[in-house]
Each structure stands twice: as C-alpha cells, then as structure tokens.
Amino acid sequence: MKFLKDNWLPILLLALALTVPLIVPNRYTFQIIIMSCLFAIGTLSLNLILGFTGQASLAHAGFFAIGAYGVALLTTKVGLSFWLALPVSALLAAGIGFLVGLPTLRTRGSYFAISTMCMGVIIEIVSGNWVSLTGGQTGVVGIPAPSPIPLPFIGTLTFQTQTSQYYLVLAFLVLTLLVMQRLVFSLKGLGFMAVRNNEVLADSVGLNTFSIKILSFVIANFFVGMAGGIYAALLGSISPSVASITITFNFLVYLLLGGMATLAGPVIGAFAIPILMEYLQALQQYSMIIFGVLLILVIIYFPRGLMGGLTSLMTWAKGSSKAKG
C-alpha cells in the first residue's frame, strides 16, 4: 500500500500509457507516438550529460547513429538476432563514447560543445562514405524487425504490429526512466550535479570530476545508442541522416522545452514538440515561424522549460491557497 501511495503518479501515467493503443485515432498518430518514445529515451540520456552533469554534448545524434548502424549491420550482415545486436550496439556506442570522451571531456563549456559537434559531423561523414560497411548514402535496407520472443503459456511475442512495437519501445522507455531515477536520486547523481554546479569545489571535496564526466557521457551514449538501435529495427532502413546535426538539435529542443535536470521534462518535451509540430503542419510555411517564436518565449519566460514552469505554477498555487486559508 505504501508503495502505491508514494508512487501513485508514475503508476497512473504508466496505466494511461498502456491504454494508448486503444485510444489512438489512426496509424499515423500512433507512429508519431512510437517515435516520441524513442526520442524520449534519447532526450533523457542527453539530460544526464547536459542537464545533470552540465556538459553540452552535441555528438548525440552521432551516438544515436552508432546504435542504429550497429543493429542494422549486425542483423543484416552478421545475422545476429536483434536481442543480441541491441545490447552489443549500445555497448559499442558507450565504448566509442568513452574513447571520444577521453580527449573532449578535458575541454570545458563551449569548447566541449564544439569538439563533440565535430565528432558528430565526423560520424555522419564516415557513415555516408564508408560504402563497403555502411552502404554509403543509400544506407542499410531490409533490417529485420525485432525477432519474436517465445513466452511460456502465452505463445510467441512478435513485433510486426504497431501495438506490439509500441509496447516494446514503452518497455525500453520505462527501463531508461528507472535507471535515470536511481542514478539521479543517489550520491552518484549528486556527484553529477556537483560537477555541473562547481567543478573546482567538487574536485577539492575529493571527487574525481574527470571520471564523473566520463561515466555520465558513457551512460548517456549507451542509452542514446540503444534508442538508435531500436529505431533501426522498427523502421527497417536507415541512412546517414540519422547522424545529422538536426537530430541532435531536436533532442536539444525537446530537452530545453521540456525542462532540463528533471526526469519528466525530457519525456514531456519529446512528446509535446512532435505532436505540436504535427498540428502546426496545417499552417505550412508559417509553422516554423510560430515554432521559433514559441521557443524564444519559453526560453525567456520558462528558462527551466515546461516542467520548471509547471513546478513554479504548483508552488504558486500552494502558496496562494495557504495565504487564503
């Protein structure tokens, strides 16, 4: 009972999320929701390195692409099952993240942003030109959907329908949220925030700030690589555009608008923005103008994003109800 009482909100949200396939109006919207789950995983991982650790990695799409190409090539060329290819690819993204982090995390602030952005561009160029491995600009096609899982009693779980794909990405999103929650609400998470807040002091209270940054970067790249891997298997084909800087900036916008250094913010951002963009589509050429104005307004008036805005609204409401009573 205590568990239910303490966790009623996430449980309620999870219950709502489970009913999505029943209430979704059409296949097109459903596809947007599935992609939003994947982007939420990517945004949550960017949140770890940028929101909590304060290091603006702009190589995020690059690691998304490493995960995507990993799964694509391991399933089509090596013939591995998706369930083996996915962890291998995520670990590959984490490992390359470690190697990239060793030089880049020695730089600070905007220099780190610039050096990781270069890294992202390098990954995009390599994936477009290493024709024998990546298929060049045509990319990889015919990536099999996640292989069915045999389950006792129920039969086999296949991932051909949108509903089953949705539950698959939802499961990974919940897993990512659980990991992030345990990390952030612990001494380890405090260590990340200490680096973001005051690196000199963190160092002088005995924290190895460099290894803290490396760890955060590696975990972030593991999860964005995982998201990329699932993306490749669900879409069936990928091209070098998965590594493009546009995808990095999408993650960044979801994070900024949703709210940095919160757990709900990145998820809210990753769902709200793509859905909003769909509605704005009707306005055609004006849509980007409206979106741009919206972005500026949020950054000026809600610097902590939608989630930060909600929190201050709630404290304000509590304060005013107290004042009345």
Added chain:
Amino acid sequence: MEPVLLKTENLVKQFEGLVAVADVSFEVFHEEILTIIGPNGAGKSVLFGLISGLLRPTSGRILLSGRDISGSKPHAVAKKGISRTFQTTSLFDQLRVVDNLALGHKMRTHDGLFSTLLHSPKWKKDKQETEAKVMETLQFIGLENKAFDFVSTLSQVEQKCLSVGVALAGNPKLILLDEPTGGLIQEDTEKITQLIRKIHLAGITVCLIEHKMRMVMDLADRIIVLNYGAKIAEGTPEEISRNPEVIEAYLGKEHRA
C-alpha cells in the same frame, strides 16, 4: 604518533616572472591551530593552493605524515585527509544544504555504478552512513533547521559555516581555512571563532589564513608570517606581536622603534 602532520620543504611557486611563494618551509603539528598571516599579496592563498593540489609547486616538497603529496590532484589530496575552504565562499549553490554536506562525505563511500542501480546492501550502508554524517555535521555547524533549504537562501555567515561543514563531512585530519571570517561583522566573526574552537576540540588540526589580528592572537597556537612570498617569522602569538620584522611588514619602516 609522529608530531608533524604536514611539512613543506623549500616550497617555491613562480608565475611567469612573479615569485608568489619563495622557499617556504614550515610544519603543522598534530591537533594545533596554526595561523598564516601576512599583508595582501603575500602568497598565503597560493600556499593553500599548493598544499591542496590546485596549483603545482615549481619546486619543493609537501609531506603529509611523512609521505610526499606534492603535485597530487586536489581530489587525491582531499582523500588523503586534507580538506579546505576558499576565500570567496565556494558552495554547490544550486543544491540544498544537506546535498552539499553529502557531497562533502561522498569520497568516503564506495559509490559503485551497479550498486547504485541495484540498491545493493553496500549502497544502503553507504546511504545510512552518509545520512548519519550529514546529521552530525548539521548539528556541529548549527544549521539543523536549515537542512533542506537551498544554499542561495542562507545568510553570509550561514554560508561560511556550511562551507566549513562541507570540508568537515569528509573526515579530514587537517582542515585549511582561507579567511573564514572575510567580510563578516564582529558578531558573526565570533560565531566562526567558536566553530574553529569546536573543530580543534574534535581533534582536527586547523591551519588558517586570517587578517583579523585580535581573532588570530586569541585562537592561534602558533603563527607564521609571510611577506612577498617568503616566511619572515614564526612563533607564538606573543613572540610574533613583538617581532620587529613583522611590525615593519605591516606598518612600514618608520614605526620601528
């Protein structure tokens, strides 16, 4: 027990042409309060920077309990038992009071990635120990009623106390306090003086930089005087107050008489 806790041997720090610390040798004895004084720019803070590993000595050695720690990184020096505070109060100002103290203690925990993810027994033990240490330190510095407040809402003296608390939470053998009363009014200075006495009574060695002479004379077991990077005097408060070279450095030549 070896009576010398920290020892510097012919310590030199040069910035380009400027010699900030020139051939300074001194000792800090177990459980004493040693105060470093000197005019502005005498190299006091640079000396702390060298001991805490923030700066690399140009030459010379720093020994902690007989072991060479010169050139170690700040986090390594802290783990070996030397904590410090900064002249301009340095805190994790986006976090709460308890978080600051927990971070001060973090280096004494195991804090593995997988034990954190799995909430292993070791993680739980670390968590309990950290919570106990945070509570203890809160009481020690007298901020129990501000435990969950954000740093930015604290008064200046509370922030100074907290920064000392963060250093104490790491269970140091030696604590370096860089002008802990800088910018405080008399009443608050008194509070900090009490706190330093309390630290001393708890068996922690204190080395402090201070300008307020009355407080220094009152607190210190021994005093070291720096001027232009060099040590010009060392002794008890009594001896220092009668030393002509010190009087000259502080007041100028014409006062000597």
